C-alpha cells in the first residue's frame with residue numbers, strides 16, 4: 001500500500017517548516033511557499049480495514065456489518081464464504097487468506113444441495129436448460145384439435161376418457177407426445193423423419209417420461225388407437241382394390257361365379273392383435289384396459305385385457321374370439337407364458353407399449369419384457385416406453401439397447417408437485433417412544449377428525465405404504481383394534497378382493513376439475529394447502545395420543561399396501577398418503593407420493609421417521625418438494 005511520508009504531507013510539512021516563534025513576514029513567506037508547492041490534499045487512511053471507531057460493549061471496536069451497503073468495501077481479507085472467488089485467487093493469496101481464517105487448517109464446509117440423495121444416485125439428471133426448451137415448445141399447443149387425430153377420436157376424448165369434462169385441453173406430456181407419436185412432426189423435423197426399409201416402415205422407439213398423474217396413459221393410448229384405425233382403413237381399401245382387380249382379371253366365362261363363403265371362418269386378427277400394452281400389475285391391467293375399452297364404444301375396434309385375475313378359459317376366449325382382436329392389455333409374465341404355446345400372438349403387432357417402464361425394465365422384470373420386445377420386433381413400427389421416472393439403470397439400458405430412442409421428457413419430471421405437502425412425524429418422541437404403529441394410528445385419527453374442506457369428499461381415504469408385504473396384514477389388524485376401518489392389499493391378498501378395495505380409491509367415478517391441465521403448465525402453479533392439523537402439530541408429539549378407547553373412527557377408510565399400488569394406480573380423489581416406512585429410494589418417494597396431487601389436485605403426504613431412518617434423505621425430499629425442484 002502506498003503511504004505518504006509525513007514530510008510530504010502538506011500540513012505536517014507546514015508545521016515542520018514553521019519556526020516555533022515566527023514573525024508576521026516569516027509566516028507570510030511560509031504560506032507563499034506552501035501555495036507554490038500545492039500537492040494533493042488526499043490522504044489515505046493507514047488502517048483501511050478498521051471499522052467505525054465507536055467501541056462496542058465488549059470494548060473492542062465494532063466491525064462493520066457485512067449487510068450494510070458498504071459492507072464489501074475496504075476489505076483486506078477475502079471473506080470465507082466466497083468460495084468461488086477464493087478459488088480463483090493465486091495460491092499465495094489463498095494461503096494468506098487461510099492464515100487469517102478462523103477455521104484455518106480445517107476442511108472447508110460446503111452446504112451441498114441434496115447431498116444424501118446424490119449419494120443414492122438413482123435418477124438420471126435432466127438439465128434445466130432442456131426442460132426450459134420443452135416448456136417453450138409445448139406452450140404453443142393448447143387444444144386436442146391441433147393434433148392430427150381422427151375426428152372420431154378427438155370427439156371421444158371428453159366423453160369417453162374424461163367423464164364428460166368440458167373445456168378439455170391436453171396436459172404437457174400429451175402436448176409433447178401425441179404429435180411425435182402421430183408422426184406429424186416428421187416433415188418439420190428431419191432428424192426424426194421415418195425411413196422405410198424394403199417396404200416396411202422402420203421401427204421407431206420413444207420414451208415418454210413425465211411426472212405422476214400427468215395423463216401419460218392418454219398420451220400413448222390416443223396415437224395407438226389412431227394408428228390401429230388408420231391401418232384398418234388402409235387394409236379395407238387394399239382388400240377392395242384386390243377384389244376389383246380379381247374381378248377384372250376373371251375369365252369371361254366365370255364372370256358370375258360367386259366367391260367362396262367366409263362365414264364361420266375366424267377373423268384373420270383372431271389371437272393376433274395389432275397393439276399390445278404391457279403394465280406391471282393386474283390392477284393396472286384393469287385400469288388401462290377400462291380406458292382402452294371406453295374408446296372402443298365410439299371409435300369401433302376390438303380390445304381386451306388379460307391378467308392372472310382371469311381363468312385360463314376366460315383368457316383364451318378373450319384372445320381367440322372369432323370376432324378378432326386389435327388391442328390387448330396384459331402383464332409381461334402372462335403374455336410371455338402365452339407366447340410359449342401361441343407364438344403367433346406377436347406376429348402382427350405394430351405397436352408395443354411398455355407402461356411403467358422403470359419397473360418393467362428393472363432387474364427383475366427386464367429379461368421377460370426384453371424377450372417380448374425381441375419377439376415382436378420383426379413387425380413392430382413403434383415401441384413406446386412410458387415412465388414417471390428415469391432411473392440410471394433404465395438410462396443405461398436404453399443407451400445400450402436403443403441408442404436412437406427419442407426421449408420425450410416434460411419440464412417437471414422427477415419433481416413432486418408443490419401442491420403436495422409433506423409432514424414428518426418423529427416416532428421416537430413422546431408419546432410414541434418408537435411405537436410406529438401407534439404413531440400411524442394417531443395420524444389416521446387426526447386426519448379422520450379433520451373437518452372436511454369444501455369440495456372434499458365426505459369420506460376420508462388414507463393410503464398407507466409399508467416396505468414389507470408381511471406388514472400389511474399385521475398393521476391392518478392393529479389399526480382395526482384401534483377402531484379404524486383398515487384393509488390390507490398386497491400380492492398375498494385374493495385378487496378379486498384387491499380390485500374391489502382399490503375401486504373406492506381410484507378415479508372410476510370422479511371427474512377431474514376443468515382448470516387442472518392449464519395449471520399444470522406452470523411450474524409455479526401451486527395452491528397452498530392449509531391442513532386442519534399443521535405439520536408442526538403433527539411433528540409435535542408432546543401431547544398424549546387421543547385415540548378414544550372402544551370408539552371407531554367414522555367416515556375414514558384406510559388401505560395398507562406395498563409398492564404394488566404405487567405404480568400407475570390413478571387415485572385421483574385421494575388426499576392423504578401415509579408413508580409408514582421411509583421409502584428406500586427417491587424413485588419410491590416419487591411413486592408413492594405421486595398417488596396424491598394428481599392432475600393439479602392438492603394432497604398431503606405424512607412420513608413416519610424413527611432413529612434408524614434416513615432423516616437427511618427425508619429432509620432433502622421435503623426441501624426439494626418445497627422448492628419444486630427435481631429429486632436426484
Ligand SMILES: Nc1ncnc2c1ncn2[C@@H]1O[C@H](COP(=O)(O)OP(=O)(O)OP(=O)(O)O)[C@@H](O)[C@H]1O
Nearest residue numbers: 169170171212213214215216217388507568570599
Ligand atoms: N387432458 C386431460 N385433462 C384432464 N384430466 C386428464 C387429462 N388427461 C388425463 N387426465 C386424467 O388425469 C388422471 C391421471 O392420468 P394418468 O393415470 O394417465 O396419469 P399418469 O401420468 O399415467 O400417472 P402415473 O405416473 O401415476 O401412472 C386420470 O384420472 C385421467 O383421467
